[in-house]
Amino acid sequence: xxxxxxxxxxxxxxxxxxxxxxxxxxxxxxxxxxxxxxxxxxxxxxxxxxxxxxxxxxxxxxxxxxxxxxxxxxxxxxxxxxxxxxxxxxxxxxxxxxxxxxxxxxxxxxxxxxxxxxxxxxxxxxxxxxxxxxxxxxxxxxxxxxxxxxxxxxxxxxxxxxxxxxxxxxxxxxxxxxxxxxxxxxxxxxxxxxxxxxxxxxxxxxxxxxxxxxxxxxxxxxxxxxxxxxxxxxxxxxxxxxxxxxxxxxxxxxxxxxxxxxxxxxxxxxxxxxxxxxxxxxxxxxxxxxxxxxxxxxxxxxxxxxxxxxxxxxxxxxxxxxxxxxxxxxxxxxxxxxxxxxxxxxxxxxxxxxxxxxxxxxxxxxxxxxxxxxxxxxxxxxxxxxxxxxxxxxxxxxxxxxxxxxxxxxxxxxxxxxxxxxxxxxxxxxxxxxxxxxxxxxxxxxxxxxxxxxxxxxxxxxxxxxxxxxxxxxxxxxxxxxxxxxxxxxxxxxxxxxxxxxxxxxxxxxxxxxxxxxxxxxxxxxxxxxxxxxxxxxxxxxxxxxxxxxxxxxxxxxxxxxxxxxxxxxxx
Ligand code: FES
Ligand code: MG
Numbered sequence: 001x002x003x004x005x006x007x008x009x010x011x012x013x014x015x016x017x018x019x020x021x022x023x024x025x026x027x028x029x030x031x032x033x034x035x036x037x038x039x040x041x042x043x044x045x046x047x048x049x050x051x052x053x054x055x056x057x058x059x060x061x062x063x064x065x066x067x068x069x070x071x072x073x074x075x076x077x078x079x080x081x082x083x084x085x086x087x088x089x090x091x092x093x094x095x096x097x098x099x100x101x102x103x104x105x106x107x108x109x110x111x112x113x114x115x116x117x118x119x120x121x122x123x124x125x126x127x128x129x130x131x132x133x134x135x136x137x138x139x140x141x142x143x144x145x146x147x148x149x150x151x152x153x154x155x156x157x158x159x160x161x162x163x164x165x166x167x168x169x170x171x172x173x174x175x176x177x178x179x180x181x182x183x184x185x186x187x188x189x190x191x192x193x194x195x196x197x198x199x200x201x202x203x204x205x206x207x208x209x210x211x212x213x214x215x216x217x218x219x220x221x222x223x224x225x226x227x228x229x230x231x232x233x234x235x236x237x238x239x240x241x242x243x244x245x246x247x248x249x250x251x252x253x254x255x256x257x258x259x260x261x262x263x264x265x266x267x268x269x270x271x272x273x274x275x276x277x278x279x280x281x282x283x284x285x286x287x288x289x290x291x292x293x294x295x296x297x298x299x300x301x302x303x304x305x306x307x308x309x310x311x312x313x314x315x316x317x318x319x320x321x322x323x324x325x326x327x328x329x330x331x332x333x334x335x336x337x338x339x340x341x342x343x344x345x346x347x348x349x350x351x352x353x354x355x356x357x358x359x360x361x362x363x364x365x366x367x368x369x370x371x372x373x374x375x376x377x378x379x380x381x382x383x384x385x386x387x388x389x390x391x392x393x394x395x396x397x398x399x400x401x402x403x404x405x406x407x408x409x410x411x412x413x414x415x416x417x418x419x420x421x422x423x424x425x426x427x428x429x430x431x432x433x434x435x436x437x438x439x440x441x442x443x444x445x446x447x448x449x450x451x452x453x454x455x456x457x458x459x460x461x462x463x464x465x466x467x468x469x470x471x472x473x474x475x476x477x478x479x480x481x482x483x484x485x486x487x488x489x490x491x492x493x494x495x496x497x498x499x500x501x502x503x504x505x506x507x508x509x510x511x512x513x514x515x516x517x518x519x520x521x522x523x524x525x526x527x528x529x530x531x532x533x534x535x536x537x538x539x540x541x542x543x544x545x546x547x548x549x550x551x552x553x554x555x556x557x558x559x560x561x562x563x564x565x566x567x568x569x570x571x572x
Pocket of ligand 2: 473474
């Protein structure tokens with residue numbers, strides 16, 4: 001490609017006053033004049049933050065990416081964007097995914113970069129970066145930060161999924177606070193994001209299976225030196241991608257989305273994939289529906305024996321061969337001709353993959369579980385759909401079940417009632433939680449796998465059907481129906497459920513039905529009042545007005561699509 005076509009020339013290639021302004025201040029960093037001679041300028045989009053510990057090693061990782069960029073003759077410049085850590089951000093990091101994506105989009109578009117490397121790690125840092133970059137569509141490569149090493153506590157392996165087990169053990173008096181405190185340090189003993197197939201690992205797998213990363217991106221532990229090798233090579237590769245004009249739109253085609261959905265089913269990935277992938281497709285203008293997730297995962301069994309659906313940890317997944325092994329096993333079902341950022345097809349990238357541990361990664365003939373990764377339910381309770389992850393259920397017999405609803409009007413009501421010994425509930429009841437959807441909470445928090453009532457736990461029961469318009473942590477498990485759309489705050493039928501109503505779940509038939517007549521529902525609707533959500537200013541007010549429902553990806557309506565990379569006016 002001739003240097004004139006590089007978009008950075010619209011800044012650094014100028015003469016006179018504009019060129020002076022664009023270059024002179026850059027030179028205060030000590031860059032020689034020939035740095036501005038028309039070599040590709042590579043942005044490194046950094047989600048480092050002291051408040052996002054999963055991405056705490058990203059300043060160092062960015063330096064490694066730079067080594068590769070310099071080596072390939074590019075000019076690397078890193079820039080910070082809003083960073084979303086799952087653990088600290090209240091009320092939920094998801095409330096800010098779309099805001100962060102706007103930061104990413106406008107930072108890329110407004111600055112003189114020809115290609116961009118996205119440093120993603122903790123859950124929302126991946127979709128927010130990919131969504132923002134997709135709306136600009138310059139050559140883009142993602143590098144994930146990698147999972148933590150497996151935790152070790154009292155002689156056994158632990159990771160994030162154990163939090164839910166520890167918390168119930170603590171409530172039952174089987175674990176002390178001192179033991180919990182010790183486990184905190186034992187679990188998080190190295191750099192990196194959650195060490196199971198939670199949402200962060202699901203997102204790292206998503207970018208790899210979409211073709212947005214070099215092969216093996218998802219599984220290499222953050223602490224393994226090969227994570228740096230991948231970052232270094234990605235720095236080299238983005239410079240070539242700029243020369244080849246390999247833009248995101250050439251990689252993120254419909255076939256790539258189909259591949260990501262299939263790989264996700266095989267790894268038992270997080271239900272959050274549904275929302276994030278729909279949002280990314282919306283940015284790219286690729287048609288993708290919630291039904292696609294069900295249809296495309298239907299004949300794909302669970303191949304990866306990883307928590308929370310299985311037994312092992314991300315570290316084990318890496319040693320067993322990682323995502324390329326999964327892709328090779330699925331190759332007859334994938335769009336193997338889809339192009340990836342290294343310029344090769346999916347088929348070429350995985351053809352030499354070897355599985356080194358058949359207990360960690362199964363085969364289509366001998367899968368870990370036959371249950372499909374994700375099922376999309378329909379019915380009067382979720383007219384636009386709801387999602388369940390059958391492989392995460394602890395009681396497969398609940399896949400077909402009829403039970404009495406125990407209703408919580410919102411999260412505060414749930415917290416108040418759940419320990420009440422007089423709560424009328426048993427293991428056959430169905431827990432229904434309202435007002436935890438995109439608008440209702442707001443921000444659609446990960447509370448859908450709500451803890452069970454103590455009196456049920458005390459009987460040794462560990463799973464019940466739970467239904468809500470919220471999400472669930474990718475590390476969570478149980479028979480949990482999520483993402484009910486339309487949500488309660490929008491006046492979905494979920495808002496009309498009352499204690500004692502009967503609900504029927506039939507996952508095989510993809511059905512979620514509230515056994516209340518249409519007449520009775522109409523009468524209840526006449527009495528229903530839209531809740532006052534209580535935000536009259538700022539971003540949250542904008543979010544509540546503009547956010548679309550879960551079955552569309554919960555993006556802001558005005559952010560769908562893209563504005564491209566052209567900016568014609570100068571700054572002075
Ligand atoms: Fe950051 Fe789990 S909290 S990945
Ligand atoms: Mg999470």
